[in-house]
Amino acid sequence: MNVYRTSEKEIISGLSYRKRSDSLTWNCESNAAMEMNPEGLPSLHYREEDPPPNKYLKYHTSLQNMIPFRFSNRSNPMDDAGFFSFASFAWMTPMMWSLFRNRLDKSSLSLSSHDGADTNGKRFERLWEEEVAKVGLEKASLGGVFMRFQRTRLLVAFLVSIFFTLSVFIGPAVLVYEILNYAEAPGTSTLVHGVGLCVALFVSEFSKAFFASLLWAVNLRTAIRVKSSFSIIAFQKIISLRSISNISVGEMINVLTSDGYRMFEAVLFGTFLLCIPVLLTVCIIYACYTLGYTALIGVSVYLIFIPVQFTIARLIQRFRRKAVRVTDTRVRTMNEVLTCIKLIKMYAWETSFEKKITDIRKKEKQLLELAGYTQSINSSITTIIPTLATILTFVVHTLLGLPLGSAEAFTIIAIFNSMRFSLGLLPFSVKAIAEGQVSLARLKKLLMTQNPESYLVQRHGSTSALVMEKATFTWTRPEGQTTTTLPDTTASLKRRKVEPPGQNGTHTPGQNGTHTPGQNEAKPTLRNISFNLPKGNLLGICGNVGSGKTSLISSILEQMHLQHGSVTADGAFAYVSQQAWIFHGTVQDNILMGEPFNQTRYDKVISACSLIADLAILPYGDQTEIGERGLNLSGGQKQRVSLARAVYSNKDIILLDDPLSAVDAHVGKHIFEECIKKTLKGKSIVLVTHQLQYLEFCDEVLVLESGKVKEAGTHKALMKAKGRYAQMINNFQMESSQERTAEKKPTQPDAPDTKEKDLDEHKGTGIENPAFDMSDENPDESGGSQSVSHDVNVSKDQLVTQEGSQEGSVTWRTYHQYCKATGGYMLLSLIIIAFICLVGTTAFSNWWLSYWLEQGSGTANVSNSTAGNISLNPDLSFYQMVYGLVVVAMLVFSFIKGYSFTKVTLHASSKLHDTMFRNILNSPMSFFDTTPTGRIVNRFSKDQDEVDTMLPFNMENFLQFCLMVTYTIITISAVFPPLLIAITLLGAIFTLILYIFQRSIREMKRMENVSRSPWISLTTSTIQGLGTIHAYDKREQYIQQFKEMSDINSNHFLLFNCGTRWLSFWLDFLSASVTLMVALFVVLSSPDIISPAMKGLALSYTIQLTGMLQYVVRLSTELEAKFLSVERLQEYIEGCVSEIPRMLSVIIMFLSRVVCLRYPGCFLL
DSSP, X not given: OOTTOOOXXXXXXXXOOOOHHHHOOOSHHHHHHHHHSTTOOOOTTXXXXXXXXXXXXXXXXXXXXXXXXXXXXXXXXXXHOOHHXXXXXXXXXXHHHHHHTTOOOXXXXXXXXXXXHHHHHHHHHHHHHHHHHHHOTTTOOHHHHHHHHTHHHHHHHHHHHHHHHHHHHIXXXXXXXXXXXXXXXXXXXXXXXXXXXXXXXXXXXXXXXXXXXXXXXXXXXXXXXXXXXXXXXXXXXXXXXXXXXXSOHHHHHHHHHHHHHHHHHHHHHHTHHHXXXXXXXXXXXXXXXXXXXXXXXXXXXXXXXXXXXXXXXXXXXXXXXXXXXXXXXHHHHHHHHHHTHHHHHHTTOHHHHHHHHHHHHHHHHHHHHHHHXXXXXXXXXXXXXXXHHHHHHHHHHHHTTOOOOHHHHHHHHHHHHHHHHHHHHHHHHHXXXXXXXXXXXXXXXXXXXXXXXXXXXXXXXXXXXXXXXXXXXXXXXXXXXXXXXXXXXXXXXXXXXXXXXXXXXXXXXXXXXXXXXXXXXXXXXXXXEEEEEETTOEEEEEESTTSSHHHHHHXXXXXXXXXXXXXXXXXXXXXXXXXXXXXXXXXHHHHHTTOOOOHHHHHHHHHHTTOHHHHHHSTTGGGOEEOGGGTTSOHHHHHHHHHHHXXXXXXXXXXXXXXXXXXXXXXXXXXIIIIIIIITTTSEEEEEOSOGGGGGGSSXXXXXXXXXXXXEXXXXXXXXXXXXXXXXXXXXXXXXXXXXXXXHOTTSOOOTTHHHHHHHHHHHTSOOOTTOOOGGGOSOHXXXXXXXXHSSOOOSSSSSOOOOOOOSSXXXXXXXXXXXXXXXXXXXXXXXXXHHHHHHHHHHHHHHHHHHHHXXXXXXXXXXXXXXXXXGOTTHHHHHXXXXXXXXXXXXXXXXXXXXXXXXXXXXHHHHHHHHHHHHHTSOHHHHHHSOHHHHHHIIIIIHHIIIIIHHHHXXXXXXXXXXXXXXXXXXXXXXXXXXXXXXXXXXXXXXXXXXXXXXHHHHHHHHHHXXXXXXXXXXXXXXXXXXXXHTTOHHHHHHHHHHHHHHHHHHHHHHHHHHHHHHHHHHHHHHHHHHHHHXXXXXXXXXXXXXXXXXXXXXXXXXXXXXXXXXXXXXXXXXXXXXHHHHHHHHHHHOOOOSOHHHHHHHHHHHHHHHHHSTTOOOX
């Protein structure tokens, strides 16, 4: 379904869109055109011997964003943006307004072709291949490849971060010092000079906001490219695997869901690590210039705690790595439970599986608690260190008897607060990079997973369709096989099917990291297998359970390791697996599987596979929607749809792995006669079957036993030999004869010629059986099929409804349910009090310093006290003692806050998880029939991960910084009461912006959440059908589907982040305006009315407001976005309707067994 169709909704002026086909198509012509694009990145097939690309043309499109103002040319809005629009995210304004008015055509949004998975995936793959070719697979560095992948953009980000660092430093350090010096002695300079300093402070604060916004704009686009390339490389590797043995399904799902987002955050915050050393160096030099050598005491506190934070980050990384392994196990187990839910419910195993998941969750919770405690310590350091550095500096400074004035004191506080910016970003940056390294390690493990070496040789023009000579196979890698250096690519996979093994050995993936040769002895599963299938013949394979029949099919599909021997073929394969693989789509979609529709061939296939009657029953014929894994089809229907797919594909060689086992006897006869013998006549067929009555119609029969060919030959020859095959046939005939006589009359004697008569009937038509009523198939086949297929009004959302989302803001009920899950409002109140006390001690320390400075040397003349030396104050020890006790109070409150907050948030997330899992498990089968697995797995993987880790992290920082902003506004208002009027006015504007545009941001987050489920469903479905996808050679088709779904998700995710940055920029502008007003009050007010110490306190707090206010608002937006995950969990907690109570079902089962034991002849439904 094309989600990019044009709508007639409002077209926004100033913002342009284009159809998906215009910006990113997936055919060869468009790929070629893309490579010719001025900014087109080098193609996948670029090699060193080719001429280098034109560097100027390469960056042409990006350089267009440097033009100050540009007009839209109906391309992507981000590509069309001028420099100021790009840096300030002004190109988002029309979209935000339309979202607020609910008049935006969401389907018209498209990701820029430069940011899509196709372009970036090809470029990253080329760089990775070059890295592997240079140093080998084991030594290849994914981190280094990612650095080269976007090194130009990272260099630009570094340059912007330098400008940002200078603007962060100049305002607090230089201009605040000059303004406070002017405020202490206004007569020494002109008023124009003072006002000029205020304007300069405003310019510096605005520059800080502008360069920060520009840095985010560059980083966001870089990060989305890294996320896109990471996801598509992982998916391409997964779909290239012919067998999965060394990596779990849960791990693969997590790599494609959580790890892509972690790489996004690593790029987003990692760049700030580059500017932190520059900011620290500049601040250290100016602090020493302002205060003297005693400033090194406070600086040393910062320098000591930076390596401490890195050590904590390594601990977090270690705990996260352990927790991720347990998370993989939980997601894998959850996926298995959902896959086998029908079986679990039939046997009433819900309790045991609930206990299994709960036990895994307990282990995960323990590791998450350890990571949470260390993360909380890291966050507390951000609050404590600036105050600790200030207190130690001033206490030592006064103990040495050195003079300290208001200008110097509050300039040092402003400098230390600027350094706090670096310390505040450090936890985010370090955490993001640490988790990014874990994600890279998991991707590296996936890339090192080995495929069996290719051994199937295509020999065109041969008289035989399939030849196997003395071939021995094993499921594990033999010791003698060597690993190779280059990873799998779709191109190399295609080449393998036409090249001998010796010519493409370098294309097999190396995986020394996942399997050590010799660790497990490779025990052969199939030994010395030899057979020859001439073209157009039917080869029947039979044997007992476990004799190696399915393994033989797997060996033909190159899913096993060849120890010795050879396998050659001439033609393409079609494959019908023992357990039919059905994906979410219509019946027709499952039969066509991407092949072009041909009405005549389609009707013939429907009839041959005995699907006419089934399509007549289905509500929309062949347009009926099928649930994941064919949940709304019977086993026989699924098998016949799978068989129809193989017949319609018109391949040369058809591999049928027991396709008749799931169908009724009369249907099986029809399929064998009409489909296998007639429709597939001329095709080369390998038929694995337990239905021995069909083997006599095969051109040759292969009897397997314990992985060896026991007998081989025609039916007559093997019957004459009176060996194992003849014994199996005789036993089968005897059992069939007994069953028929028991059905007719218990007293009727066994007729020795019964079987022969049945065989004669079988030879005649194959369908002349009284049990096989063909009356429902009497109408004309093509006409009947056509009427079933096309004369219906197809309804959308027949079975699986489109995933919806809540409207408006997150409801108070969601917050209420989360608070209840934490342990109640009383417990939360105590934790919030701990937060208030922790941040309050910081505010108290600054107020105490200003009070201390007001006292001066202790003279009675308070108005002139600032001219005195506070080191000479007789109560110096008292002021120092109170100042020092603040440190003790901060440490105590920070410990209480960290422990209690981590404990209650993880308790809440675990309770939500357990309740949701219990409710889902107790839901009736109708819920699982209509809900895709990917949608449920999305709740247990990405949404649960956000509630476990991201929600507490954002909530903790939000509470801390929100209280800081509150104390700042209270302090400013207390010092300059008239400023309350201006703050109220700006607050009204601020509230209006929040009301209008936070709703838009919220809708963008919901769009991203909803767009995530389809590609998770595609991933799980692809993993389940890898064998079928490889057999039909449909990898490219599924890769293209994944690219489209990934780009939809990436687009919504990018818009959500751009929306938050748009909000942040304009809030920073408002904060800079507040800074200008406070600075003017400081300059224009008389020192007799307001003391310079109080002026310094107000101005130093106001400087913090510029970055902190937008940070709090952004945190609130992100926090609400994280609570959307709680809302999505709550949707299943409250929306899942429980079936019959579990205890009652257990009692019914118990009574049923008692009755059956009492009355052995009874039969209970």
